[in-house]
Every structure is written in C-alpha cells, then in structure tokens.
Amino acid sequence: xNTLTRRKLIRTGLxxxxxxxxxxxxxxxxxxxxxxxxxxxGIYGPGETLTYAAQRVWTRHSLARxxxxxxxxxxxxxxxxxxxxxxxxxxxQAGFADWRLAVEGMVAHPASFSLAELxxxxxxxxxxxxQCEEGWxxxxxxxxxxxxxxxxxxxxxxxxxxxVYRSIQPDWWESIDMADALHPQTLVTYxxxxxxxxxxxxGPLRMRVPRQLGYKSVKYITRLTVTDNVxxxxxxxxxxxxxGGYAWYxxx
Amino acid sequence: xxxxxxxxxxxxxxxxxxxxxxxxxxxxxxxxxxxxxLITIAFLALLVTGLEIVVSHPxxxxxxxxxxxxxxxxxxxxxxxxxxxxxxxxxxLPDENGWSxxxxxxxxxxxxxxxxxxxxxxxxxxxxxxxLLPTLYEVSPKRLAISIAQHxxxxxxxxxxxxxxxxxxxxxxxxxxxxxxxxxxxxxxAMSPSFVSAFPAAVNILGGQQSARTLHxxxxxxxxxxxxxxxxxxxxxxxxxxxxAMITGRADPVERV
Numbered sequence: 001x002n003t004l005t006r007r008k009l010i011r012t013g014l015x016x017x018x019x020x021x022x023x024x025x026x027x028x029x030x031x032x033x034x035x036x037x038x039x040x041x042g043i044y045g046p047g048e049t050l051t052y053a054a055q056r057v058w059t060r061h062s063l064a065r066x067x068x069x070x071x072x073x074x075x076x077x078x079x080x081x082x083x084x085x086x087x088x089x090x091x092x093q094a095g096f097a098d099w100r101l102a103v104e105g106m107v108a109h110p111a112s113f114s115l116a117e118l119x120x121x122x123x124x125x126x127x128x129x130x131q132c133e134e135g136w137x138x139x140x141x142x143x144x145x146x147x148x149x150x151x152x153x154x155x156x157x158x159x160x161x162x163x164v165y166r167s168i169q170p171d172w173w174e175s176i177d178m179a180d181a182l183h184p185q186t187l188v189t190y191x192x193x194x195x196x197x198x199x200x201x202x203g204p205l206r207m208r209v210p211r212q213l214g215y216k217s218v219k220y221i222t223r224l225t226v227t228d229n230v231x232x233x234x235x236x237x238x239x240x241x242x243x244g245g246y247a248w249y250x251x252x
Numbered sequence: 253x254x255x256x257x258x259x260x261x262x263x264x265x266x267x268x269x270x271x272x273x274x275x276x277x278x279x280x281x282x283x284x285x286x287x288x289x290l291i292t293i294a295f296l297a298l299l300v301t302g303l304e305i306v307v308s309h310p311x312x313x314x315x316x317x318x319x320x321x322x323x324x325x326x327x328x329x330x331x332x333x334x335x336x337x338x339x340x341x342x343x344x345l346p347d348e349n350g351w352s353x354x355x356x357x358x359x360x361x362x363x364x365x366x367x368x369x370x371x372x373x374x375x376x377x378x379x380x381x382x383x384l385l386p387t388l389y390e391v392s393p394k395r396l397a398i399s400i401a402q403h404x405x406x407x408x409x410x411x412x413x414x415x416x417x418x419x420x421x422x423x424x425x426x427x428x429x430x431x432x433x434x435x436x437x438x439x440x441x442a443m444s445p446s447f448v449s450a451f452p453a454a455v456n457i458l459g460g461q462q463s464a465r466t467l468h469x470x471x472x473x474x475x476x477x478x479x480x481x482x483x484x485x486x487x488x489x490x491x492x493x494x495x496x497a498m499i500t501g502r503a504d505p506v507e508r509v
Contacts, residue, residue: 044351047358055446062450067316077319080336129317129461131445133349134334135309136319137461211446245350251446252357 034161034177038230038238039248052249059251060179064210067127072193073138078200081169081219088168088220096204101150101188105164105226108155115190115204121145121153126185128210130217133250140201142208143191147224148182156226164225164233165207167218174218174239175230175248176209185210188221213250215241278501279415284379285498287370290362295475297359301352302472308333308349312469316460325466364437371429383417384426390419409489414503421485424478432475439468 030036035053039045084092091099102112124146131137147163163181166173180186189208190197197203202219209216230238238248280288310332311324318324320337331341333348374380389395399419409418417425441447442455442464458464486494497503 044354044358047361048354050361051357055444059446059450062446064445064449065452065455071316073317073319073322075319075321077321129445131443131461132309133305133353135305135465136311137317138319138321139317211449213445245354247350247354247357252353252444 037249038175038236039242044247048247048249051247051252055249055251056177056179059211061183062211064126064128064185067129067139069127069141071139072127072141076138076140076201077136078198079132079214081200082172084169084199084220091168092199099204099222101205101221102223103150103154103226104223106157106160106228107151107226108157109153111154113150118145118188118190118205121149124184124187125191126187126210128185128208130208130210130214132214133246141193142187142189142210143194144187144189144208146184147186147188147207148184150188150224151181151226154226157228159228160226161228162226162230162238164227164230164239165218165221166223166225168220168222171240172218172220173234174207174216174241175233176212176216180209180211183209183211211251213252215246216250279497279503280501281379282501283370283373285501287366288498290366291370294359294363294366295479297355298363299472299476301356301359304348304352305356306469307331307345308347309337310339311337312466313462314459314466315462318462360437360440367433380426384422384429386419386422390422395419406488413489414493414497424481428475428478432471432478436468436471436475439464439471443468 027036030049030053033056035049035056037048037052040049096115099115100112101118102110104110122145123143125141125143127139127141129137129139151163160178162175162177164173164175176186185208187208189202189206190204192198192201192203197206202217205221206219207217207221225233227233230236234240235243237243241250242248278285306328307330310328310330311318311320312326312328313322314325327339330339331343331345332339333345335344390399396419402418403420438454439458441451442458443461448455448461455461455464458467493504
C-alpha cells in the first residue's frame with residue numbers, strides 16, 4: 001500500500017520545489033514591502049513575522065476605535081514605573097519649563113522643542129483605550145500634537161522607515177514603523193482628560209500609539225530619532241522590549 | 253431457489269470485499285492524524301502560555317475596560333506575577349509574559365493554519381459529511397437518550413466504534429471544530445487593538461474588549477473540559493488501540509464486525 005511509485009516521487013518532488021520557491025518569493029516580497037519586523041530572528045520569529053505582516057496588510061491605515069466622553073474611565077490605572085531620577089525631579093520642580101523633545105536622525109532640520117512650542121502646534125485629541133499586555137485597560141481623552149506634524153516640521157527624509165523614541169528613564173526606548181509614526185492618531189501627548197498629563201500617566205510628555213499595547217506608549221519622552229535602519233540601535237532588535245523578551249510589534 | 257442461493261453468495265462476497273478494503277483503508281486519514289497532533293501541540297502551548305499571561309492579571313471584567321481600580325466580574329484566587337495586583341498572597345511570581353506572548357501567538361498561527369487546512373480538505377473530501385455529521389436517526393431524542401445513558405454508565409464502546417464515532421462523539425467534535433474553535437479565535441482577535449481598528453465590529457458585537465477577554469477565558473475552559481473527557485474516553489475505549497489508530501492509522505481488524 002505504501003509502495004513508492006515513480007509518480008508519487010515526482011509529485012512529492014514538484015510539491016517540495018514549489019513550496020520552497022513559494023517561501024523564497026514570499027520572503028523577498030515581505031522584505032520589499034516592509035513586512036518583516038526587527039525581531040524576526042529566533043524561535044518565535046516566524047509567528048512574530050506572520051503577525052506583523054498580516055497586521056500591516058490588513059490594518060495599515062485603519063483608525064483605532066474612539067469612544068464617547070461618557071465612556072472615559074473615572075478611575076484610570078497608572079502602572080508602576082521605575083523611580084524617577086534626579087534629572088526628572090529637577091525638571092519637575094521647575095514646572096517642566098525646561099523639558100525638551102529633541103528630534104534627530106535622518107531629518108533635514110534637526111530640532112529641539114519645548115513643551116510651550118509643542119503646545120503651540122495644531123492640537124489633536126482622541127478618546128481611545130490604552131490596553132496593557134497584562135490584561136487591564138482604561139479609556140481616556142488624550143491631547144497632543146500628531147507625530148506626523150513634527151516629522152513634517154523637521155523634514156523627515158523620504159527613505160526613513162522607523163521612528164525611535166526614548167524616555168528620560170534609562171534603557172526605556174521603543175520604535176515604530178512609518179505606518180504607525182505617520183498615523184493620524186499617533187500623538188506626542190501632553191494632555192489627558194482636559195488637563196495636563198499627570199506624571200503617573202507619563203507627564204509631561206508621552207508617546208501615544210493607540211493601535212498598539214500600552215508598552216509602546218512610552219512615558220517621559222525626550223528624544224526622537226528618525227532612521228531607515230533600526231538594527232543600529234541597542235541589540236538590533238528594534239527596541240528595549242525584545243531585549244527584555246517582549247515582542248517589538250505590540251498591535252497583536 | 254438456486255437463484256436465491258447465488259444472490260446470497262454474491263452478497264457475502266461483496267461484504268467480504270468491502271471488509272478487506274476497510275482493513276486496508278486507514279482508520280484515520282494521514283491528514284486527520286497529522287492535523288490532530290499539530291493542533292494538540294499548538295493547543296497545549298496556547299493553554300500553558302495563556303494561563304501564564306492570565307497570572308499577570310488574574311481578574312476578569314465585563315464591558316470595554318477594567319483594572320485594579322475597578323470592581324472585577326470575578327477573580328481567580330491565584331498569586332500574580334505583578335505586584336500592583338492585590339491577590340492576598342504575600343509574594344509575586346516571576347514575569348514570564350514575554351516568551352508566553354510570543355509563543356501564544358506563534359501557536360495560534362499553527363492552530364489557525366492547520367485548522368484551515370483540516371477544515372478545507374474536510375469539506376472538499378467529505379470527511380465531515382461522512383465521518384462527523386450524525387444521521388437524523390441518530391439525533392432522534394430516543395437514540396440520543398440511549399447514547400447518553402450508555403455514556404453515563406461508562407460502558408466500554410462496542411467493537412463497531414473502533415471504525416466509527418458514536419452520536420455524542422460526533423456532536424462533541426462538531427461543536428469543538430465549528431463552534432468553540434472559531435469563537436476562541438474570534439475572541440482572541442477581538443483583544444487586539446490593531447485588529448479591531450480594521451474590524452471594530454469584531455469587538456463591539458461582544459460588548460467590549462474586556463468582555464472578549466472574559467469570553468476567551470470561558471471558551472478555553474470549555475475546550476479544556478472537552479479535552480479531559482476526550483482523553484478519559486480514549487482510556488475507556490482502550491488507550492493502545494485508539495492511540496495506534498490516531499498515530500499509524502491502523503485499527504485492530506479483530507474489532508471489526
């Protein structure tokens with residue numbers, strides 16, 4: 001019954017060749033269309049790549065769900081952060097008047113913005129959910145300036161592919177691709193629920209990426225680096241999260 | 253008289269040929285066996301990593317949102333891997349969410365792709381119609397009652413079941429394949445902020461993101477219940493024979509009617 005016939009052998013050979021060719025072609029296409037995440041190596045690379053590629057094919061321009069003011073959580077939860085250092089406390093004592101957001105990398109005009117300057121830019125608000133990878137969530141109104149507006153101001157070069165952003169907290173940095181960086185709901189946030197962004201929630205300045213989990217919304221941001229290659233940062237996995245064992249892409 | 257005897261002989265020959273053909277045919281096709289074990293591995297990985305993720309917030313809510321600042325629908329009385337979650341235990345478990353989440357989604361891909369292959373081929377080659385769809389006669393209240401009674405008495409299945417499924421078995425498999433699995437995948441996707449940005453109805457229909465998470469948990473419970481009964485029934489029916497049938501495809505011909 002299980003005799004190996006010539007026909008079977010030819011059929012299996014053709015199927016294997018077609019499969020291998022298909023895989024190579026798919027990989028080339030995925031690379032060309034930016035569907036490979038920076039943490040695509042390792043044993044969890046295949047799943048991570050499938051997730052990121054599928055999300056980028058289906059959700060490149062989709063908008064995160066927005067909610068009505070009545071749905072804003074009355075008791076939002078601020079997750080724990082490492083103790084804020086001396087530098088932060090000095091800035092806080094001065095009312096964050098000297099807080100600056102530096103923008104550098106592959107831009108025509110590197111710049112550094114004060115909070116007052118950021119507040120003078122076109123203001124955007126949205127009522128969106130922030131979801132932690134742990135499982136909890138809350139809804140709040142977030143106010144700030146679109147990251148795309150800042151990228152326009154500094155003249156990000158056409159070939160850029162990622163924006164790296166850093167917290168004043170050491171070793172806390174993330175990056176997002178241009179689909180999220182240029183997304184209209186991605187805000188450099190300084191306000192929450194109609195007031196200044198409280199410190200436990202990331203004040204004075206927090207990156208809000210509403211289509212991804214909370215850990216991509218880094219608190220206390222001070223520096224943006226625009227780049228075409230995220231491999232040159234840290235261990236080359238895209239952000240601090242994969243270095244700590246967490247996925248780079250957190251839109252899941 | 254002569255003609256009748258001839259016909260009887262013909263009938264016996266046909267039956268014998270059919271029996272021989274069935275002994276050659278595997279009990280489970282190669283596709284069923286391969287997908288069965290791939291899905292088993294993927295499900296166990298999903299279960300372990302899923303529980304690991306739950307431990308970082310062993311509280312469940314209904315609606316869109318929920319956190320330690322809001323009352324839960326219910327809590328699981330286990331320690332947590334986060335010190336911000338009040339559990340009543342004096343210690344915090346290590347954080348294993350990183351690899352758990354990576355493996356959870358990778359296993360989900362294995363399960364979904366294998367499941368699609370199984371379902372696609374199953375529709376195409378009549379596997380579902382032939383092997384899983386019960387007949388109208390079988391789902392009559394009387395036949396169902398008999399089958400339920402047999403199960404409740406823990407009766408060892410008859411020899412004919414070595415080559416077929418009983419009605420409760422068929423219904424259980426159909427529910428797992430066509431109700432629980434799609435629902436568990438759907439509620440999982442409904443928790444993804446990016447997925448629901450493109451398909452908001454996926455979460456809105458369920459009543460919110462936290463509702464999706466709670467449903468995902470209960471659906472997992474239902475599949476685990478099925479798994480326990482399934483494994484128990486395999487032991488009851490004869491572990492060696494059933495395992496051999498699902499691994500090599502061969503069933504004991506002696507058991508044939």
